[in-house]
Amino acid sequence: MSNTMRAMIYTAPGNIELLELPQPRPECDEVLIRVAYVGICGSEIEAFVSNSPRRRPPLIMGREFSGTVVAVGERVAGINVDAKVVINPLIPCGDCHLCRMGRTNVCPNRQLLSMHRPGAYAEYVSVPARAIYELPSGLDLKRAALVEPLANAVHAMRIVSNPVMHNVAIIGAGTIGLLCMQVARSMGAARILVSEPSAHRREVARKLGANQTVDSSREDLFAAGATFTYGCGFDVCIDAVGRATTRKQAVQLLAPVGTAVWIGLHERDAEINAMDVVTNEFRIQGSYAYTDADFRKAIQLLADGYIVTDGWVTEVPFTDGVEAFLELASGESGRVKVVLQFDGK
Ligand SMILES: [Zn+2]
Known part of the structure; x- marks a missing residue:
């Protein structure tokens, strides 16, 4: 050596x-x-x-x-x-x-x-x-x-307190978004919509199991989300981008009592309609890094073949x-x- x-x-x-x-x-x-x-x-x-x-x-x-x-x-x-x-x-x-x-x-x-x-x-x-x-x-x-990026996704999904994740929206199909999507699926999420401007990343998301993808640069995300959820809104929305606009979208897409998880870190600030948060009992949950338990869970998910x-x-x-x-x-x-x-x- x-x-x-x-x-x-x-x-x-x-x-x-x-x-x-x-x-x-x-x-x-x-x-x-x-x-x-x-x-x-x-x-x-x-x-x-x-x-x-x-x-x-x-x-x-x-x-x-x-x-x-x-x-x-x-x-x-x-x-x-x-x-x-x-x-x-x-x-x-x-x-x-x-x-x-x-x-x-x-x-x-x-x-x-x-x-x-x-x-x-x-x-x-x-x-x-x-x-x-x-x-x-x-x-x-x-x-x-x-394992390390997956541990971030495991943490983000683990701290969602909604016991039922029927409709899940993922904003951003980069590494963290794609991993959050797969972790959500492994935890029982029934239907997943992914919002992403890149055609290639939308295609990857569909291959990995997204039920629907939306081109956020051209399509109306809220109209697509309303159709996808039969007007009910999403139980869980993950912002895996971290811009002011995507953080706001993650909250606006929610069903009453739904949870938005902000994991992306791109811009410092965000503006949301606080009145909506109060009257709909939305939860906004920040997610940062992972614990040892999340890291171990990530190892296990990969070893057991849950992550493509x-x-x-x-x-x-x-x-x-x-x-x-x-x-x-x-x-x-x-x-x-x-x-x-x-x-x-
Ligand atoms: Zn310490």
């Missing part, structure tokens, strides 16, 4: 490069992972394009990843070299009152691999031993790169990662999800 590695580094605003770096060494409570697959994350593209203050260069991003354990720190027990694992990149403090309540996703002291410490756009990454999950049979390293990844996840060699990242950042890419593959050593 050489002592250097290739890493895709966000070096300066607007700039990302493939460079050679020293390999990290695991601290006593860490394990060293040789990365197998890493997904290019939509929030990272967004941060890169908007020069977000939350991710400051120089930084190795990449938080949706799987790999093989190649070394363990001296105080790590019960983890074997060569184990195939997926990594929960969100590291809560474990001590604060929110962590003690099980709300680790909103721990104020949380650290995120790829933001507060190096992520996995690199051949090797050292991670806390408690962040890794060994892959069950039925889940390979490639599909395991989808064919047809919308594109594999690209890591050496072409910079090009793939910049293409996604340009907004011109037709790809829904890109997963970088390492050649292994």
Whole structure:
């Protein structure tokens, strides 16, 4: 094993490069992972394009990843070299009152691999031993790169309190929207409408089981929603885009006592008709990241075959990662999800 590695580094605003770096060494409570697959994350593209203050260069991003354990720190027990694992990149403090309540996703002291410490756009990454999950049979390293985004979708659907999800609307058929749709189906959603301006993404949504898709750039979403629900409205609406307009749509499409989940993070503000919220007892639920329980559930859903990844996840060699990242950042890419593959050593 050489002592250097290739890493895709966000070096300066607007700039990302493939460079050679020293390999990290695991601290006593860490394990060293040789990365197998890493997904290019939509929030990272967004941060890169908007020069977000939350991710400051120089930084190795990449938080949706799987790999093989190649070394363990001296105080790590019960983890074997060569184990195939997926990594929960969100590291809560474990001590604060929110962590003690099980709300680790909103721990104020949380650290995120790829933001507060190096992520996995690199051949090797050292991670806390408690962040890794060994892959069950039925889940390979490639599909395991989808666990992290899927955990976000599991969380969004799990915190919906409506016991009956007859009609569900999903706004936005990007990675999170498509995963929310499949999780909703696995939880018993009877009928799902997807709103999405891209023809390709609408086609993917239909192949993955959407009962109806709406071209939100040309069609009247509310008329389509009213027809779809026989005038009743939706029990649950997921905004997987995060613009002011889509957040508002998610609320306006609801049936009385329905729940809108806002998971997309694109714009800061939203304007809604508060009178309607009060008089219809709408619920508006924010959804952020995931807990360990959501992460485990995501692993299980993938292993048990409930989540289809064919047809919308594109594999690209890591050496072409910079090009793939910049293409996604340009907004011109037709790809829904890109997963970088390492050649292994
Ligand atoms: Zn905490």
